Amino acid sequence: MASHLPRRVTGLVAATFTPLTEEGELNLSVIEPYINYLGKEQDVRNIFVNGTTGEGMSFSVEERKSLAAEWCLRAKGKMDYVIVHVGCLSLKDSMELAQHAGKVGADGIAVVSPSFFKPKTADALRLYLQKVASAAPTLPFYYYHIPTLTGVNLLASDVCKGIKKLIPSFSGVKFTGTDLMDFGLCVKYSQAEHLLLYGIDEQLLTSLVLGANGAVGSLYNYLGRHYNKLLVAFAEGDLDSARACQFNVQVFLAFASQYGFDVALNKQLMSDLSGLNLGPPRLPVIPCPSATVATIAEKCRQIFLQN
Numbered sequence: 101m102a103s104h105l106p107r108r109v110t111g112l113v114a115a116t117f118t119p120l121t122e123e124g125e126l127n128l129s130v131i132e133p134y135i136n137y138l139g140k141e142q143d144v145r146n147i148f149v150n151g152t153t154g155e156g157m158s159f160s161v162e163e164r165k166s167l168a169a170e171w172c173l174r175a176k177g178k179m180d181y182v183i184v185h186v187g188c189l190s191l192k193d194s195m196e197l198a199q200h201a202g203k204v205g206a207d208g209i210a211v212v213s214p215s216f217f218k219p220k221t222a223d224a225l226r227l228y229l230q231k232v233a234s235a236a237p238t239l240p241f242y243y244y245h246i247p248t249l250t251g252v253n254l255l256a257s258d259v260c261k262g263i264k265k266l267i268p269s270f271s272g273v274k275f276t277g278t279d280l281m282d283f284g285l286c287v288k289y290s291q292a293e294h295l296l297l298y299g300i301d302e303q304l305l306t307s308l309v310l311g312a313n314g315a316v317g318s319l320y321n322y323l324g325r326h327y328n329k330l331l332v333a334f335a336e337g338d339l340d341s342a343r344a345c346q347f348n349v350q351v352f353l354a355f356a357s358q359y360g361f362d363v364a365l366n367k368q369l370m371s372d373l374s375g376l377n378l379g380p381p382r383l384p385v386i387p388c389p390s391a392t393v394a395t396i397a398e399k400c401r402q403i404f405l406q407n
């Protein structure tokens with residue numbers, strides 16, 4: 101086991117989309133240019149793969165392994181930190197993916213709660229997370245809290261209680277929720293021991309005030325540079341500029357929401373804005389009409405190229 105402390109992830113973490121061919125198969129060849137784009141064009145040095153944005157739950161264990169291996173391989177020397185999401189409905193599948201993530205060189209793993217049979221108590225969820233973590237005991241472990249998608253409404257601050265004793269590799273929470281009291285309690289109880297990564301990009305600024313250590317989200321794929329300005333402004337105490345950055349994102353998302361902003365639209369928007377060909381989403385998600393994507397991409401350029 102390494103004698104040094106695990107490196108800490110800070111700043112922006114792009115939750116990557118999964119590149120597919122027109123036929124809906126993995127398109128691994130896009131991963132290397134994707135990583136180059138994030139580094140060079142967006143100044144983003146951390147990635148979170150196979151999560152919500154990456155439609156991770158829609159892929160088979162084998163596909164998820166291929167993706168994790170390729171992202172880790174191509175990220176070497178270019179990204180500072182790769183977190184692989186390994187949550188599944190089956191505990192055994194998650195354990196297999198956790199072990200695999202360690203073998204291919206991930207810097208950390210994250211796990212959502214199972215969402216068909218749901219844990220009824222924080223205790224039950226902690227025991228589940230402990231099992232997954234035990235398959236890769238030296239890999240930094242993150243709990244991924246996303247109640248709107250899992251339907252598991254346990255407070256993250258309850259899940260984190262005493263978790264370090266159960267999971268020695270516990271390193272933090274990816275908190276994708278709007279309950280800022282729960283988020284605040286996570287920060288308070290962590291006592292700076294583990295990280296709080298916030299996951300609702302449109303209200304990142306609020307989480308920074310409460311002590312977020314970093315941000316994981318889909319918008320950092322194409323608005324990384326913009327969000328880096330927000331982080332700098334906040335760090336310098338320039339709240340007017342930080343708010344202006346955040347409000348621009350809110351104006352943009354309010355516009356995009358009128359068209360039903362979802363992972364399909366988001367992925368197609370990324371293809372349009374980056375020039376990468378990420379392909380369609382996987383069923384049951386349905387692609388968005390290209391005219392709609394073009395309208396939203398245009399709005400995005402209008403807002404963010406001027407500011």
Ligand SMILES: CC(=O)N[C@H](C=O)[C@@H](O)[C@H](O)[C@H](O)CO
Nearest residue numbers: 152276299300301302317318319
């Ligand atoms: C539900 C979902 O996908 N949440 C993402 C992260 O967890 C966010 O990055 C959102 O995509 C983003 O905040 C836009 O709503």
Ligand SMILES: CC(=O)C(=O)O
Nearest residue numbers: 115151152153317318
């Ligand atoms: C957005 C996000 O954090 C995820 O894709 O899981």
